[in-house]
Amino acid sequence: MELAIEIEKLCKSYPGRMALDNVTFNVKKGSIHGFLGPNGAGKSTTMKILSGLIPETSGKYSVNGKVGFLPEHPPVYPNMSVIDYLKFVYAIYAPVVNLAHIDEVMTKTGLTDVKDRLIGNLSKGYQQRVGIAQAIVHSPEIIILDEPTVGLDPVAIADIRALILELKKDHTILFSSHQLHDVELLCSEITLINRGEIVVSGAIDTILNSLKTNMIIKARVKSFTSEHKKKMISEFGVDAVEVTEDLEQKNTMLRISTKGKTDIRSELARFLVEPSIGLLEFIEERGDLEDLFKRMHQ
DSSP states (O other): OOEEEEEEEEEEEETTEEEEEEEEEEEETTOEEEEEOOTTSSHHHHHHHHTTSSOOSEEEEEEOSOEEEEOSSOOOOTTSBHHHHHHHHHHHHOSSOOHHHHHHHHHHTTOGGGTTSBGGGSOHHHHHHHHHHHHHTTOOSEEEEESTTTTOOHHHHHHHHHHHHHHTTTOEEEEEOSOHHHHHHHOSEEEEEETTEEEEEEEHHHHHHHHOSSEEEEEEESOOOHHHHHHHHHHHOOSEEEEEEETTTTEEEEEEEEOSSOOOHHHHHHHHTSTTTOEEEEEEEOOOHHHHHHHHTO
16 A cells, blocks of 8 residues: 655653653555644644654655645634735645636635635634635645544534545545544544554554443343343353343343453353343444543542
8 A cells, every 4th residue: 555654763852851752653645644633742843843843853754745734723804805815825835826726726715705804804614614725726635634523513523524524535634533433433544643653553442442441332132130241241241231121122222341351242142142131132342432531640
């Protein structure tokens, strides 16, 4: 797989603290790669280095293509109209402004209807769109977006999410976010950073499975007594069993927490299919990125 970004043992130090400590990860060409971590973890520092805004202390990185960068706070001029601002940014990269191309960028980012309005009078969601437009106006192969949905309402977040998916057709995208749900929807691969060090990097499903310290299983059964519960805990060593009676369906829901990484699903299923219990439904409850964030703070 061709790589758009390669980072190896990247370090950034300031007097009295290490902002990045041997950061190593890759971003595949044509992918949307999520960069996650608590505030102060080193996400923005890494992105600024990749964008050429600040120098690294040591280590090396390779960005294989032109880069467009959206900082956490969009670098817009509030007293300029959208179209004049994009002309201004485009002129930094090219001696002759291509109006047809700027129109295309505004169409792609949903700014055509507000192109003559002052940026300062736009909603935060539209200002983020302007920020993304300035990041792609020079047709970069790689887009780096630092918290593109921060501070937006749910409707604006959904709009930016849809825009990022649309941009994937023509660009590789690295973006940081605290909207964990959006990251799970958009990204096939993620990198988690904490206190300047990479915690894990790779495919989302692989990461969630490998870092899972227990398994949650939900089961629906015809009946479940206290004796069944005692037997399950003693024989299978499960951590906890939550029992909820479903009066409408006239059956019982079980939420079973298992200890460690041992997979005991087949043994549990055989136990639950006994006639005195009567298994109706059996599924594993998937972990999510919220769990990983909580662990990073522990």
